[in-house]
Amino acid sequence: MKRKKSKKRKDLRRLVIMFTIVIIAFVIYDHYKIKPEVTVPNTAMPDGLHPVVAERMNQLVKRAADIGIVVVITDDFRSAEEQNRLYEKGRTAGGNIVTYAKGGESFHNFGLAVDFALKTSTGDVIWDRNFDGNGNARADWSEVVTMAKELGFEWGGDWPQFKDYPHLQMDFGLSIADLQNGERPPGQPYMADTGL
Structure with a gap:
């Protein structure tokens, strides 16, 4: 019985560690991924007085x-x-x-x-x-x-x-x-x- 609890705890720890690694990897990827450059559209300038x-x-x-x-x-x-x-x-x-x-x-x-x-x-x-x-x-x-x-x-x-x-x-x-x-x-x- 002790072995089953110990094995379940190890499995749970592995699952938590894997889940944490996945979250950290996602955050790092999202932070450093190449994002499309945001450009301001060309805006026409006035050519005279309003x-x-x-x-x-x-x-x-x-x-x-x-x-x-x-x-x-x-x-x-x-x-x-x-x-x-x-x-x-x-x-x-x-x-x-x-x-x-x-x-x-x-x-x-x-x-x-x-x-x-x-x-x-x-x-x-x-x-x-x-x-x-x-x-x-x-x-x-x-x-x-x-x-x-x-x-x-x-x-x-x-x-x-x-x-x-x-x-x-x-x-x-x-x-x-x-x-x-x-x-x-x-x-x-x-x-x-x-x-x-």
């Missing part, structure tokens, strides 16, 4: 003109290549640093941002935030920013870190990460994949 941004930009220019302020849009849609060239300024190219965003890291690259300046009566394009060209004792820059916010733009001058005073953007509730992952606001124009 239609809503373009419409609001035009409304801003008109509203400002109605009160004697000439707004000049100095930049709008910007390709990733153009963004990279700007990023090089003050780093590998001459000049001052003008952006901290590389190609694909700016709302300009997704057609959701514009930059502006003011034009004086003599035709000079300026970025003077205290200039009062329409003579109403209020800085034209502040008036333009107020109008832009009323139209739904976010102003780069409100940012806590790098203040970008000429910058206006509409993010439609999307972050740069969302846009990089292929999300787009409704109505976005597209072009062939640029490889971002």
Whole structure:
């Protein structure tokens, strides 16, 4: 009787050991097996301003003109290549640093941002935030920013870190990460994949 119990215990131990080896082998196989590479599908990049941004930009220019302020849009849609060239300024190219965003890291690259300046009566394009060209004792820059916010733009001058005073953007509730992952606001124009 003792031999039968001993044999059953040995068999049970062998079974437990074999079962454990099989589980360990499965876990090791699953962990180290060659998994198919996950690729992000090519996502078309915009080739211009989002239609809503373009419409609001035009409304801003008109509203400002109605009160004697000439707004000049100095930049709008910007390709990733153009963004990279700007990023090089003050780093590998001459000049001052003008952006901290590389190609694909700016709302300009997704057609959701514009930059502006003011034009004086003599035709000079300026970025003077205290200039009062329409003579109403209020800085034209502040008036333009107020109008832009009323139209739904976010102003780069409100940012806590790098203040970008000429910058206006509409993010439609999307972050740069969302846009990089292929999300787009409704109505976005597209072009062939640029490889971002």
